[in-house]
């Protein structure tokens with residue numbers, strides 16, 4: 649069951665944390681190399697903090713995508729399909745469907761602008777934040793295209 653804000657508004661970091669906590673997960677932020685998700689009970693999610701706000705939001709949203717969709721056998725490694733579903737859930741979390749419907753402006757550039765406006769000011773240069781925003785925007789557009797909308 650998705651949280652009330654999902655697809656409706658741009659979530660805050662607190663929204664993401666509250667959702668994970670509500671599902672029983674412990675969520676910790678630290679200067680670690682990359683995000684980690686332990687599915688053992690209680691689930692534990694570790695999120696790196698040193699890569700900026702957008703990277704933090706994306707990493708947590710991705711792991712929450714696993715948490716709320718993938719409850720396979722303990723210790724089972726994630727499959728490629730799981731990663732796709734986690735990325736899809738996360739992209740739809742960070743770029744809400746209601747806002748796309750409202751503005752009718754689905755494009756990679758507009759999605760990057762929305763991410764920049766809501767999560768982290770992304771400079772118009774080749775950098776980690778912009779590359780990440782591009783990746784998220786592409787995942788979001790893939791979901792729309794898969795639904796048959798906005799094929800222009």
Ligand SMILES: [Zn+2]
Nearest residue numbers: 714726731734
């Ligand atoms: Zn993953």
